[in-house]
Amino acid sequence: RAKHAGSNVFRFYSPEMDADATRRLALESALRSALDNCELAVYYQPQVSLDSGRLIGMEALLRWHSPQFGTVSPGEFIPLAEDNGLIVTIGEWVLKTACRQARRWLDLGIGSPLRLAVNLSARQFRQADLTRMVGHALSDSGLPAAALELEITESAFIDDVDQAIAMCHALKKLGVKLSLDDFGTGYSSLSYVSRFPFDKIKLDQSFVCDIIENPVNAAIATAAIVMARSLNLAILAEGVETEAQARFLRGRRCDAIQGYLFAPALPVNEFEQLLTGRQTLPIADLPSVGENT
Numbered sequence: 001r002a003k004h005a006g007s008n009v010f011r012f013y014s015p016e017m018d019a020d021a022t023r024r025l026a027l028e029s030a031l032r033s034a035l036d037n038c039e040l041a042v043y044y045q046p047q048v049s050l051d052s053g054r055l056i057g058m059e060a061l062l063r064w065h066s067p068q069f070g071t072v073s074p075g076e077f078i079p080l081a082e083d084n085g086l087i088v089t090i091g092e093w094v095l096k097t098a099c100r101q102a103r104r105w106l107d108l109g110i111g112s113p114l115r116l117a118v119n120l121s122a123r124q125f126r127q128a129d130l131t132r133m134v135g136h137a138l139s140d141s142g143l144p145a146a147a148l149e150l151e152i153t154e155s156a157f158i159d160d161v162d163q164a165i166a167m168c169h170a171l172k173k174l175g176v177k178l179s180l181d182d183f184g185t186g187y188s189s190l191s192y193v194s195r196f197p198f199d200k201i202k203l204d205q206s207f208v209c210d211i212i213e214n215p216v217n218a219a220i221a222t223a224a225i226v227m228a229r230s231l232n233l234a235i236l237a238e239g240v241e242t243e244a245q246a247r248f249l250r251g252r253r254c255d256a257i258q259g260y261l262f263a264p265a266l267p268v269n270e271f272e273q274l275l276t277g278r279q280t281l282p283i284a285d286l287p288s289v290g291e292n293t
């Protein structure tokens with residue numbers, strides 16, 4: 001089959017390629033009206049401190065429930081929206097929606113002292129008016145700037161590092177926090193990361209998923225934690241699914257975790273229940289640092 005041939009080989013038409021392209025086009029067209037048709041929703045995934053076992057914040061994650069396609073994964077539609085530029089409008093909607101929601105939880109007395117993390121795509125990051133847009137989202141919602149954290153991946157600054165550093169500083173001037181998402185998947189060296197005014201590093205889930213069985217990933221995770229601590233950055237591990245992983249990370253002095261061990265991204269009402277009933281999380285029962293690691 002031509003589809004599975006090497007990349008330098010001329011690709012012949014195949015029915016699968018046709019199906020992929022057709023789905024892509026149909027998804028793009030459906031995504032264009034998804035916002036107006038109220039098919040998009042922001043879900044919230046808890047972030048938990050490994051010291052205290054307490055909730056420290058939540059990441060806003062976009063969900064698309066399409067009448068035509070069912071639930072479409074962000075892994076599929078975010079890259080599409082990034083390519084066709086829709087991510088700029090959608091991303092602004094996510095930020096505004098999440099900031100208003102976080103403000104509402106503060107008003108209800110259940111939102112403090114949590115920090116809201118929102119993803120910024122590379123395309124958004126290159127918008128000249130990004131700081132103005134973020135400033136608007138804050139003033140419009142009344143969310144204190146210090147309660148907002150923007151997550152950026154390396155792909156946002158490979159093009160022009162100096163300009164990216166300037167953008168990060170402009171964002172920091174608003175009073176928001178910055179985190180480096182999916183750390184370890186790109187090419188970030190220690191010196192490179194330290195040039196940016198990040199507050200936090202998010203260790204990518206690809207290192208966390210087999211941290212117990214895979215000594216290489218365990219070593220990489222440990223090195224990332226040591227690096228973050230020596231640069232005075234907070235470090236959070238993504239994709240923590242088991243107690244063994246949480247214990248390992250706590251033993252290595254990782255600050256916080258996010259993952260199915262505690263909860264997936266939840267719709268507003270479910271996250272609100274979690275906020276209302278919060279305090280002791282399962283993680284608080286983990287053995288203390290050093291035990292079993």
Ligand code: C2E
Pocket residue numbers: 045060061062073074075078087091094119120121151181182205238239240241258259260261264265
């Ligand atoms: P991300 O920012 O690295 O988000 C973490 C992803 O890991 C989320 O996938 C989350 O649901 C998933 N996850 C969390 N805990 C676990 C776990 O224990 N195990 C596993 N296997 N996965 C876990 P999701 O929601 O499918 O989002 C995928 C990516 O799409 C995000 O990666 C982010 O890059 C992008 N994305 C999602 N929402 C937005 C958004 O509003 N704006 C932008 N620009 N990108 C977004």
Ligand code: MG
Pocket residue numbers: 059119151181
């Ligand atoms: Mg993220």
Ligand code: MG
Pocket residue numbers: 181182202204205238
């Ligand atoms: Mg990530």
Ligand code: MG
Pocket residue numbers: 182
């Ligand atoms: Mg990711």
